Amino acid sequence: MDCERFEELLSPYLEDDLTLEEKQIVDTHIRTCASCTELLSLMKQARESLASFPEVEVSEILVEKLYELPQKRKKFRFVTDFLLRPSLQPIMTAVTVLLVCLSFYAFNPDRTAINRSIERQFQIGFSKVEKLYAEAESITHTLGEYKDNVLVSIKNFKPFRGDEDEQPKT
């Protein structure tokens, strides 16, 4: 048996988990290999040390904190329940879409082209608004003229003039 195989069988040997045949092979190897015998003894020592590690007591402060945890969790659940309410879902969706658009804009390598395109669209929109405003002004002006004409016509309409045109009889 080589030392490598012996190392594989060390734990089962210490825990008495080998067949009689395997145990005899290990025993024979131990008698002939000083290095493996030392390793076996050190492994026993390591196991004994580990087995005698004491249990450490938990501090009272930690115990108190552990008792407070369910309360903390209730608060946490209140926040998550509030955020996950169905009535907030459309708002959350809108915010998500907005954030996606913003991130698309913020992380786009060709951001200047987007800026330019936005500016162009803005200018087109602005000129359209200007045109509409000018048209509205001209309509107002025309309506104003019509109004004056109508007023003059009404003033000149006979039934409304009464006796103004009649000459006083002398």
Next chain:
Amino acid sequence: MLVNAYSKKVFNLAYQFAGSYEEAEDMTQDIFFKLHSSIEKYDFEKNFTAWLLTLARNHLIDQYRKTKWEKKSRDEFNEHLLSADSRSCPEEGVMIQESKKIVWEAFNHLSSEIRMAIILRDIQGKKYEEIAEIMDLPLGTVKSRVNRGRLQLAKILKEKKEEKNGL
């Protein structure tokens, strides 16, 4: 109820694994927080202690991978363990005390999975079947990890012994 019954078990597992008292306190709180969140998922037909220790083991190994505790040194052995050791007495051999200290410090040289297997088997004295359930591994893998861990510790003890004799 849960705190009384399991805080010591979880805290000791965290302390033996992390080697730092403060770290172990934080980890214990995290594990209990997770326990409260996932208790609804517990299958009542299963062993609760094994289920809790699986939760603890997963959390400890995840945190270990994230924060790399191995870069930090462990607490001095004398700091908490020696004072807690009611069995230790002046008659206890200096060699055993010394080897306890070396083994405690040598834990940092073991990988997280091997360290966990050694803690569960040799410190906490669990059966291989229980460890396999906690670690969600085949029985053969657990036995092989325990053997590898013990071998590594024995070799570290050997090195320290040689260093001491060389001086």
